[in-house]
Amino acid sequence: MCLGTDLFGSKRDEATCYGLLDYFHERGGSFVDTSNLYAAWLPGCHGGESETVIGRWLKSRRTRDQMVIATKLGFAYPGSQGGLNASQVERECEKSLQRLQTDRIDVYYSHGDDRSTPLAETMEAFHRLVSAGKVRAIGASNLSIWRIAESNLLSELRGWTAYCAVQQRYTYLRPRHNAKFGYRVPQVFINENLKDFAQFYGVTLIGYSVLLGGAYTRSPQDLPVQFAGPDTDACWTALKSVATETGYTMNQVIFAWMRQSSPAVLPIIAGSSVMQLQENIDSLRLTLSDDQMKRLDGHLPTWPS
Numbered sequence: 649m650c651l652g653t654d655l656f657g658s659k660r661d662e663a664t665c666y667g668l669l670d671y672f673h674e675r676g677g678s679f680v681d682t683s684n685l686y687a688a689w690l691p692g693c694h695g696g697e698s699e700t701v702i703g704r705w706l707k708s709r710r711t712r713d714q715m716v717i718a719t720k721l722g723f724a725y726p727g728s729q730g731g732l733n734a735s736q737v738e739r740e741c742e743k744s745l746q747r748l749q750t751d752r753i754d755v756y757y758s759h760g761d762d763r764s765t766p767l768a769e770t771m772e773a774f775h776r777l778v779s780a781g782k783v784r785a786i787g788a789s790n791l792s793i794w795r796i797a798e799s800n801l802l803s804e805l806r807g808w809t810a811y812c813a814v815q816q817r818y819t820y821l822r823p824r825h826n827a828k829f830g831y832r833v834p835q836v837f838i839n840e841n842l843k844d845f846a847q848f849y850g851v852t853l854i855g856y857s858v859l860l861g862g863a864y865t866r867s868p869q870d871l872p873v874q875f876a877g878p879d880t881d882a883c884w885t886a887l888k889s890v891a892t893e894t895g896y897t898m899n900q901v902i903f904a905w906m907r908q909s910s911p912a913v914l915p916i917i918a919g920s921s922v923m924q925l926q927e928n929i930d931s932l933r934l935t936l937s938d939d940q941m942k943r944l945d946g947h948l949p950t951w952p953s
Contacts, residue, residue: 653701
């Protein structure tokens with residue numbers, strides 16, 4: 649599991665952030681996800697708030713060598729014009745390193761696409777950071793599959809570092825065809841083609857917005873409009889049935905289902921309290937039977953492809 653931190657240092661004060669990070673670390677968690685953008689969209693925030701509080705925690709707890717820190721770049725925020733040109737990649741890396749109070753970023757994501765910059769310029773800039781030891785691995789987030797594939801083919805031909813992880817939006821329910829996500833930044837949903845690509849090439853898939861903002865704790869009528877459709881009721885019933893059988897919550901069943909799927913999708917978890925974080929982590933105790941996995945998968949539509 650990966651700990652999401654988009655509201656750290658903004659809606660989550662430092663004491664709360666430290667408590668969540670402490671609990672995650674004490675339970676064996678080591679993968680933390682952030683971005684240079686977090687949380688520039690909130691009033692009074694300018695970006696970098698999340699990275700800054702994580703950096704303070706790493707220094708305070710002396711845990712840097714025990715953690716895998718992922719951050720991102722690509723979108724504009726105060727002091728950054730955005731984009732993935734070489735100068736921007738190098739400049740934003742230095743700023744993130746300073747805020748995180750570290751000498752390397754474990755996974756550095758392109759946070760979105762930049763059609764105005766040649767792919768070769770972006771991928772070579774990432775490769776230089778890896779060669780310099782400032783970045784250990786690179787990933788893509790909110791990019792279409794053909795852009796990821798083209799980037800990796802280019803890197804293979806030039807001997808550069810390729811994307812080894814892809815972070816996209818994902819949950820149990822399937823969105824309607826052509827559903828749009830993201831009011832701050834465009835969001836791309838993990839689909840069957842991306843799963844096939846990831847499994848064939850050994851690319852790690854990571855899902856965010858897995859719990860739809862708590863929608864699975866309410867009723868199907870409260871689901872986001874993108875998930876309304878003829879398959880939703882049957883999927884919801886199957887999910888609720890498995891939760892009842894196992895004695896776990898629907899949220900926990902979703903995490904177990906993601907873990908046992910092929911390919912597995914690593915979930916980004918979050919919470920405003922330790923209690924919420926505990927529920928997410930406790931899902932690791934759950935192993936679904938083959939029959940339960942078949943029932944959960946059986947009601948899912950085959951799209952999006």
